[in-house]
Amino acid sequence: MMDYFTMFVFGLLIGSFMNVIIYRLPLGYSVVYPASRCPHCQHRLAWFELIPLLSYMLQLGKCRHCRVPISFRYPMVEFLTALIYLLCYIHYGLSSMLLVALVFVSVLLPIVFIDLQHQIIPDILNITGATFAFLILPLSDVSLLNSLTGALLGGAIMLIIAIISRGGMGGGDVKMVAMMGLFLGWKLTLLALFLSFVIGGLGSLLLILFRIKKRKDFIPFGPFLAIGGFTAYVFGTEILTWYFKAFIG
Numbered sequence: 001m002m003d004y005f006t007m008f009v010f011g012l013l014i015g016s017f018m019n020v021i022i023y024r025l026p027l028g029y030s031v032v033y034p035a036s037r038c039p040h041c042q043h044r045l046a047w048f049e050l051i052p053l054l055s056y057m058l059q060l061g062k063c064r065h066c067r068v069p070i071s072f073r074y075p076m077v078e079f080l081t082a083l084i085y086l087l088c089y090i091h092y093g094l095s096s097m098l099l100v101a102l103v104f105v106s107v108l109l110p111i112v113f114i115d116l117q118h119q120i121i122p123d124i125l126n127i128t129g130a131t132f133a134f135l136i137l138p139l140s141d142v143s144l145l146n147s148l149t150g151a152l153l154g155g156a157i158m159l160i161i162a163i164i165s166r167g168g169m170g171g172g173d174v175k176m177v178a179m180m181g182l183f184l185g186w187k188l189t190l191l192a193l194f195l196s197f198v199i200g201g202l203g204s205l206l207l208i209l210f211r212i213k214k215r216k217d218f219i220p221f222g223p224f225l226a227i228g229g230f231t232a233y234v235f236g237t238e239i240l241t242w243y244f245k246a247f248i249g
Helices: 002-027 054-058 073-092 096-118 123-135 144-165 171-209 222-248
Strands: none
Touching (some): 073 222, 096 222, 123 171
16 A cells, blocks of 8 residues: 555656646746746745645645635646556556556656647657657567557558648647657557547547537647557557457457
């Protein structure tokens, strides 16, 4: 039980840094300097104002100095990161595959929230993800050839879709799928794309039905790619095994 708690707290800390990336990267700011400040009054935050989740609750969701409400995104990202880290630990245990999964999700999470807010997927995140994919490839169960094939195949499919859709898909989506392919290999990349389009279609339909979005509104696809990619990475083998047994074998 203590291992679960430790992993959850570790996820909270990483989630706090994810918030820094999500806020600063689209604005072109450094993610390491200067120290964290209130985006409204620019007061430098003390250490006790930076405790994940707890600071937000103790301050009742407001800056301690200017009393301007703090975006709910901050505790949400922290909690979501911690929850996903914990789920990865439960699934993989303390293993090399756990490290690969945590790196993968740590690249996907800031992409999700940046794309939702700014409708962009920064190249630096795709480049960072691709770099780490190569560095930790020996710890993965994906071969170099499979990894490269996944990147090329996934990127090519998304590029064709981007051309056909005439702007419906952006270059960031294409690069993101190529990056994901390095982690997944070609089979799971195809599964990730299938899941992304299914989840994206259903999600978009719900947003329209509940009048959160209109039919002509732009809906970022990066979050759906991230969900499909992570689902394929963690459960892809089981999904493919079930599919072939149920419909082919």
